[in-house]
Amino acid sequence: MKVKVLILPKEGLLDPEGRAVKEVLEDNGYKVKDVRVGKMIELDVEDPSQVKEIVEKFLYNPLIEEYVIE
Amino acid sequence: MKVKVLILPKEGLLDPEGRAVKEVLEDNGYKVKDVRVGKMIELDVEDPSQVKEIVEKFLYNPLIEEYVIE
Numbered sequence: 017m018k019v020k021v022l023i024l025p026k027e028g029l030l031d032p033e034g035r036a037v038k039e040v041l042e043d044n045g046y047k048v049k050d051v052r053v054g055k056m057i058e059l060d061v062e063d064p065s066q067v068k069e070i071v072e073k074f075l076y077n078p079l080i081e082e083y084v085i086e
Numbered sequence: 087m088k089v090k091v092l093i094l095p096k097e098g099l100l101d102p103e104g105r106a107v108k109e110v111l112e113d114n115g116y117k118v119k120d121v122r123v124g125k126m127i128e129l130d131v132e133d134p135s136q137v138k139e140i141v142e143k144f145l146y147n148p149l150i151e152e153y154v155i156e
Binding site: 020022023024034037040041044046047048049050051052053054055056057058059060061062063066070073074075 | 090092093094104107110111114116117118119120121122123124125126127128129130131132133136140143144145
């Protein structure tokens with residue numbers, strides 16, 4: 017079964033890639049309030065109930081990131 | 087308005103980060119059929135109808151990636 021995990025830098029934390037994207041878009045005339053760049057990991061696992069454990073053990077850093085399982 | 091954009095390596099294409107994650111998870115006893123690692127970009131824009139254009143012009147590489155706007 018396929019499960020999507022979204023991992024983003026915590027709101028308010030430095031996100032250099034997001035800032036760079038925001039600047040480029042503004043330079044090109046788009047009105048952008050905020051950009052955050054994170055990771056999206058698609059896991060195709062036998063037992064989807066293990067995904068939370070997998071994410072917390074291996075895939076995200078609780079100090080600087082937050083995650084959502086979809 | 088906040089819009090999420092998911093950008094993934096095309097299915098079947100080399101995804102070294104995904105392969106590395108799959109190996110680590112298998113070494114730790116999880117049954118994993120596939121892992122794909124991509125980007126998730128959250129755009130907070132004034133005009134959400136511009137997001138498709140932004141993604142196609144600036145954020146993804148059509149040769150090796152596919153995207154979904156959520």
